[in-house]
Amino acid sequence: xxxxxxxxxxxxxxxxxxxxxxxxxxxxxxxxxxxxxxxxxxxxxxxxxxxxxxxxxxxxxxxxxxxxxxxxxxxxxxxxxxxxxxxxxxxxxxxxxxxxxxxxxxxxxxxxxxxxxxxxxxxxxxxxxxxxxxxxxxxxxxxxxxxxxxxx
Amino acid sequence: xxxxxxxxxxxxxxxxxxxxxxxxxxxxxxxxxxxxxxxxxxxxxxxxxxxxxxxxxxxxxxxxxxxxxxxxxxxxxxxxxxxxxxxxxxxxxxxxxxxxxxxxxxxxxxxxxxxxxxxxxxxxxxxxxxxxxxxxxxxxxxxxxxxxxxxxxxxxxxxxxxxxxxxxxxxxxxxxx
Numbered sequence: 547x548x549x550x551x552x553x554x555x556x557x558x559x560x561x562x563x564x565x566x567x568x569x570x571x572x573x574x575x576x577x578x579x580x581x582x583x584x585x586x587x588x589x590x591x592x593x594x595x596x597x598x599x600x601x602x603x604x605x606x607x608x609x610x611x612x613x614x615x616x617x618x619x620x621x622x623x624x625x626x627x628x629x630x631x632x633x634x635x636x637x638x639x640x641x642x643x644x645x646x647x648x649x650x651x652x653x654x655x656x657x658x659x660x661x662x663x664x665x666x667x668x669x670x671x672x673x674x675x676x677x678x679x680x681x682x683x684x685x686x687x688x689x690x691x692x693x694x695x696x697x698x
Numbered sequence: 699x700x701x702x703x704x705x706x707x708x709x710x711x712x713x714x715x716x717x718x719x720x721x722x723x724x725x726x727x728x729x730x731x732x733x734x735x736x737x738x739x740x741x742x743x744x745x746x747x748x749x750x751x752x753x754x755x756x757x758x759x760x761x762x763x764x765x766x767x768x769x770x771x772x773x774x775x776x777x778x779x780x781x782x783x784x785x786x787x788x789x790x791x792x793x794x795x796x797x798x799x800x801x802x803x804x805x806x807x808x809x810x811x812x813x814x815x816x817x818x819x820x821x822x823x824x825x826x827x828x829x830x831x832x833x834x835x836x837x838x839x840x841x842x843x844x845x846x847x848x849x850x851x852x853x854x855x856x857x858x859x860x861x862x863x864x865x866x867x868x869x870x871x872x873x874x875x
Binding site: 677 | 703705709710713715732733736751753796797798800824827847862866
């Protein structure tokens with residue numbers, strides 16, 4: 547019961563296998579002293595450049611800020627005149643509105659002034675938004691108060 | 699402030715100043731030059747506001763600032779309209795939405811040149827506006843009045859103990875409550 551043997555024995559190639567590269571391949575690296583030399587050049591240059599950019603940005607910020615500062619007196623002047631104009635308008639409106647109510651005195655609660663020591667507002671009291679907008683619709687006031695700076 | 703009829707308020711005619719119809723980018727474009735041009739008026743107004751703490755007493759200074767601004771922008775329009783328009787259009791379209799001057803150095807230089815030639819007006823160097831500056835004025839310093847405060851009485855336990863409140867209730871038929 548023996549079959550004829552029909553196979554080929556797998557053998558190494560002629561001349562043998564190539565040797566396995568198990569030894570560590572030497573890699574290139576700069577000398578430590580050279581690293582120190584390069585860093586000592588790069589770091590000061592980087593710091594100098596950072597400071598230069600910071601200075602330029604700061605200068606630009608200050609310039610923009612000064613533009614707004616220059617306009618501050620103009621804006622304040624316009625605001626003040628607008629407030630005084632609106633107060634006069636409100637007073638005229640109140641005189642017109644409450645003329646039929648007996649005992650009503652404008653700017654007071656039936657003759658009782660808002661401030662005891664400052665009854666006729668000889669000392670200035672800055673009006674609040676609600677006082678300035680007292681004769682307008684609430685939605686107009688809120689639009690002016692909250693959405694006037696909205697872009698588009 | 700709820701003004702009474704005895705409260706002093708300037709009339710509409712006293713408050714009127716020809717309006718300055720300018721958009722924000724034009725104002726921002728002219729700001730450094732305006733600061734140099736209207737330096738005296740601005741300082742006078744801000745000093746008055748700081749001392750008097752009352753816009754009614756600073757109305758003349760107030761109007762001087764607005765009139766000076768009008769005068770300045772009209773002068774710029776007469777002399778350097780093209781350069782100024784280029785500059786504020788550039789600021790209007792500048793990125794970041796802050797109208798920063800750093801994006802418009804080219805047009806700024808042209809406007810600088812034109813203003814210095816025709817109006818003898820120079821853009822102040824950066825940092826000038828932030829400096830603390832002394833200001834000589836002819837306006838007398840206001841005398842601060844000592845507040846005449848009487849001694850405050852003890853708080854009443856009931857509304858009916860306060861004669862003024864009872865008066866008020868009578869006058870308003872109880873609406874004050």
